[in-house]
Each structure stands twice: as structure tokens, then as C-alpha cells.
Amino acid sequence: MAHLKIVNGSDLIRCTAEGGCGECQVSCQSAVKTSSAVANQKCENKAEKSKAE
Amino acid sequence: MIHKYKLNGYGVVLDVCSGAVYCVDDVTYDILDYLEDSVEENIDKSIIERLNGKYSDREIREAYDELYSAFKGGLIFSKDRCKDEVGSELLNSPIKAMCINISHDCNMSCEYCFASKGDFGCTRELMTFDTAKKCIDFLVVNSQGRRNLEVEFFGGEPLMAFDTVKKTVEYARGLEEKYNKNFRFTITTNGILLDDDKINFINKEMSTVVLSLDGRKEINDKMRKTLGDQGTYDRIIPKFKRLVELRGGENYYIRGTFTKNNLDFSEDILHIYNLGFNKISVEPVVGEEYTDYTIDKDDLGDVLREYEKLLKIVYDMKKRGSNIDFYRFNIDLKRSPCAIKRLKGCSCGNEFIAVVPNGDIFPCHQFVGEEKFTMGNVNAGTFNGELKKAFSEMNMYKKSKCSECWARMFCGGGCNANNVHYTGDIKKPYSLLCEIEKKRIECALMLNVALSEQRT
Numbered sequence: 377m378a379h380l381k382i383v384n385g386s387d388l389i390r391c392t393a394e395g396g397c398g399e400c401q402v403s404c405q406s407a408v409k410t411s412s413a414v415a416n417q418k419c420e421n422k423a424e425k426s427k428a429e
Numbered sequence: 430m431i432h433k434y435k436l437n438g439y440g441v442v443l444d445v446c447s448g449a450v451y452c453v454d455d456v457t458y459d460i461l462d463y464l465e466d467s468v469e470e471n472i473d474k475s476i477i478e479r480l481n482g483k484y485s486d487r488e489i490r491e492a493y494d495e496l497y498s499a500f501k502g503g504l505i506f507s508k509d510r511c512k513d514e515v516g517s518e519l520l521n522s523p524i525k526a527m528c529i530n531i532s533h534d535c536n537m538s539c540e541y542c543f544a545s546k547g548d549f550g551c552t553r554e555l556m557t558f559d560t561a562k563k564c565i566d567f568l569v570v571n572s573q574g575r576r577n578l579e580v581e582f583f584g585g586e587p588l589m590a591f592d593t594v595k596k597t598v599e600y601a602r603g604l605e606e607k608y609n610k611n612f613r614f615t616i617t618t619n620g621i622l623l624d625d626d627k628i629n630f631i632n633k634e635m636s637t638v639v640l641s642l643d644g645r646k647e648i649n650d651k652m653r654k655t656l657g658d659q660g661t662y663d664r665i666i667p668k669f670k671r672l673v674e675l676r677g678g679e680n681y682y683i684r685g686t687f688t689k690n691n692l693d694f695s696e697d698i699l700h701i702y703n704l705g706f707n708k709i710s711v712e713p714v715v716g717e718e719y720t721d722y723t724i725d726k727d728d729l730g731d732v733l734r735e736y737e738k739l740l741k742i743v744y745d746m747k748k749r750g751s752n753i754d755f756y757r758f759n760i761d762l763k764r765s766p767c768a769i770k771r772l773k774g775c776s777c778g779n780e781f782i783a784v785v786p787n788g789d790i791f792p793c794h795q796f797v798g799e800e801k802f803t804m805g806n807v808n809a810g811t812f813n814g815e816l817k818k819a820f821s822e823m824n825m826y827k828k829s830k831c832s833e834c835w836a837r838m839f840c841g842g843g844c845n846a847n848n849v850h851y852t853g854d855i856k857k858p859y860s861l862l863c864e865i866e867k868k869r870i871e872c873a874l875m876l877n878v879a880l881s882e883q884r885t
């Protein structure tokens with residue numbers, strides 16, 4: 377498409393159907409310490425998958 | 430709901446509920462001014478009339494058609510399905526992460542320290558190994574169903590109790606196989622006590638290290654002082670360099686704080702980068718009462734402008750191949766977390782707790798010392814499940830301002846401790862921090878857009 381370029385797709389819709397596994401890092405929104413804020417989190421499943429690929 | 434903005438010449442549109450992010454041209458950007466929460470198949474003539482002087486009829490119709498197909502695909506003006514579909518999962522979760530305040534003592538005396546010079550407003554105390562073992566046992570027992578466990582050594586200055594840190598790590602490693610757990614340790618340090626032995630242990634065992642440094646020497650030394658009131662910059666830089674070099678430049682953050690003294694904090698970030706550190710996190714100082722260095726609402730305009738300035742710098746550097754990684758601009762849209770994670774936001778008091786040297790348990794390090802938030806004690810074997818339940822229910826839909834906010838899927842509803850401390854209500858975010866957070870999210874999304882454009 378020329379006018380509207382998608383940078384990432386409907387990630388949240390897919391995840392909603394799958395539900396969470398709970399294995400990723402806990403989040404700390406204040407970023408005082410070493411945990412990530414939600415925005416910076418990485419999905420543990422996607423990490424595993426990309427390692428396996 | 431959508432959120433659109435222009436930054437550095439890019440038109441960015443976020444579809445809030447699906448998480449889809451778009452780069453749009455001007456005509457699409459302008460059409461969106463006239464669409465509320467849906468796109469009809471046929472364009473309303475009044476839209477064409479309003480935009481006709483600016484764009485050709487064909488351009489407007491083409492852009493509109495693209496918006497319509499995104500809408501049909503559920504990728505723009507999508508509905509919030511999360512509330513119904515995952516709402517039930519936002520309940521009590523196992524405790525899988527613990528901040529161990531191994532030392533309520535510090536060998537520095539930083540002006541802005543929220544831990545009140547290391548002792549968190551309590552007596553100076555180091556945790557005994559016996560208590561630290563009980564912390565680990567507590568985590569193993571209470572993390573049923575979770576394999577990955579996180580333990581953060583925090584303080585005060587955790588290197589002041591380094592023998593206990595070492596023994597605790599060894600003790601926990603000894604339990605991994607038996608209980609099918611994988612411990613990830615992290616440590617935050619001011620660096621003063623680092624030596625090669627400690628560096629080697631840290632680099633072998635800690636999955637992340639946070640090194641405290643504010644930036645330029647004069648900025649760092651104004652706030653980060655030894656107990657003898659001396660600046661610390663010259664002492665810690667060589668140690669940080671050695672630690673980072675020996676860990677191959679990975680899995681660390683240089684963590685600084687900015688105050689009213691350095692509203693030009695992009696200079697500090699550049700300074701840190703030029704010292705050879707590429708992973709940088711610099712955050713505004715937050716204080717309970719206004720001091721001469723606390724960021725307040727009068728500074729907001731300057732702070733937001735500085736983030737935009739920093740964005741331009743980071744973007745230009747990245748275009749030239751730099752590996753600079755500024756924590757708050759680092760949103761990886763390809764590996765972003767699932768909806769449940771985002772809706773839960775702050776994990777404190779539910780999946781995450783903090784334990785202090787005497788064994789008392791708090792929802793997180795920022796609640797330490799507050800009696801009404803004491804959750805129990807690892808030595809006494811007590812734990813207040815009701816308080817945990819209350820925290821577990823504190824998801825974004827309980828925070829009315831957040832459930833309407835465009836940034837919610839990235840912000841997660843703010844920091845519960847900040848909410849309590851600044852607004853007096855855990856459900857009410859502090860608007861100053863909201864404005865800062867929203868700007869940082871805009872910057873991070875723009876970077877994703879710009880860098881993906883570069884790749885195509």
C-alpha cells in the first residue's frame with residue numbers, strides 16, 4: 377500500500393487468543409532497577425522460537 | 430481507538446487495541462481527522478470537499494480505500510477484545526521474582542537517593558545468609574508452575590554484602606535441578622567496591638548488571654558522592670569499563686538519573702555513549718516532596734523537548750550504524766509481550782516482591798519501610814495472601830484513566846508505588862509521569878517506523 381504502511385501487524389489479537397505463559401521477565405514500570413517496563417519486555421516464547429529457528 | 434502524531438517528519442498511527450503501528454503519508458494523516466471509530470466502505474463526500482484544496486481527488490480516494498481495507502482486516506479502529514477475552518486471567522499469579530535488599534547500607538551518599546542514603550529510612554543493616562536462604566526457599570515454594578525465577582540483588586549497595594550475594598547464588602543454583610527452576614540473577618551497583626574477583630563472579634552469574642552513573646563528571650559528582658562528600662566519577666568509570674569489557678559488552682545497563690540540574694540530559698547520554706557504553710537508561714528523578722532538583726510540572730515542556738532532541742540524535746546515530754540502545758526508546762515490536770502481560774503492567778505485590786534484611790516482605794523495593802504495605806516475613810514464615818490478591822487485581826482496567834489512554838498497551842498503567850506516593854491512590858497515575866511516558870512511547874514507535882522504512 378502506498379499511503380498506509382504497516383510496521384507491525386495485529387500482535388495483540390494473536391496473543392489474546394493464545395493467552396500468556398507467564399515465563400517472561402516481571403515488569404517494573406518505574407525502571408529503578410533491572411526489571412523491564414512492559415514496553416521494553418520481550419516475549420519469552422518468541423525469544424525461544426527465534427533461537428530455535 | 431487510534432493515536433496519531435508526527436515526529437521527525439514521520440506520520441505515525443497506532444491502532445491502540447490491536448497494537449498495529451503504521452507509517453502514513455500526509456493525506457492519510459489528514460483523512461484520519463474526520464474518522465471517529467470506523468471506516469465506511471464509501472467515503473463521505475464532505476471529507477473530499479474539506480481536503481480538496483490540499484490533495485487531488487484520486488489521492489484522497491486511494492488513501493481512503495487503504496484505510497478501509499485495514500479496517501476490514503481489523504487492524505484499525507479495532508475493538509478492545511482483551512477485556513472480555515483475557516480479563517479472567519488477570520488474577521493471582523505465582524510469585525516468581527524477588528528483589529533482595531541484601532544491604533540496607535551504602536558507601537555513597539547520593540542527594541536524591543530514594544533509599545534515604547541506603548538505609549531506606551530504617552536502621553543500617555546487612556541481610557544474613559540465613560535470611561537470604563529463606564528468601565530463596567520462599568521463592569521456590571511460591572513459584573509453582575513457573576520455571577524462570579528472577580532474583581535481584583539490590584540495596585543500599587549490594588557489594589557491601591558480597592559474600593552473602595555469592596553464597597545465596599550458590600545456594601539457589603543448588604536447588605535448580607531438584608525443583609526444575611532456572612534462576613536469573615541481576616545486581617545493581619554504584620561500582621565503588623568492584624574488583625576483579627567481584628567482576629568475574631558477577632559476569633559469570635548475573636544475567637543483567639545495572640551500573641549507576643549519571644553522565645558528565647560535573648553532573649554525576651554533584652549528586653553521586655562518597656560518604657566523605659567527594660565525587661565518584663573518576664573512581665567508578667575504569668571499573669565499569671572493565672566489567673563491561675569482560676562481559677563482552679552485553680546484558681548491562683548504565684543507569685543514570687536526571688534532575689533539574691541536567692534538563693539537557695541528552696548530553697549525559699551522549700557522554701556515556703562516548704565513554705564506550707552503548708546500553709543506557711537515564712530516568713527522571715522522582716521525589717516525594719519538591720526539592721531544588723526534583724522534576725516538576727514547570728519542567729515538563731523542557732523534558733519533553735529534550736526527549737525529542739534525544740530521539741533525533743539516536744535516530745541519526747542508528748542510521749549511521751551505531752549500536753546505541755537507549756532503554757526507553759527500545760521497544761521491539763517484533764518480540765513484544767502478549768496482551769495479558771501488558772494489561773497486568775506493574776507486577777509488584779503479585780508476581781514480584783521485595784525482602785529487606787530483617788526478612789520483612791514488601792510489594793516492591795519502592796514500598797520498603799511502609800508498615801501498611803508489609804506483606805509478611807520470610808523468617809517468621811508469614812505472608813498476607815489478601816494483600817497479594819489486592820495487588821493482583823490492580824490491572825489496567827481498574828485504573829479508569831488508563832483504560833481510556835492510548836498508551837495503555839505500552840505503559841501498562843504506570844508504577845503502582847508512584848501512584849500511591851504521588852496521588853495517594855494506587856488506581857490513579859501521576860499525570861506528570863504519564864506525559865513523560867507517552868512522549869517516550871511516541872519516540873520509540875517513531876524509531877521503529879523510521880528504521881523499518883530504512884530497511885525497505
Ligand code: SF4
Binds near residue numbers: 859862867
Ligand atoms: S499510567 Fe498514564 S500513560 Fe500509562 S496507561 Fe495510565 S494514563 Fe496512560
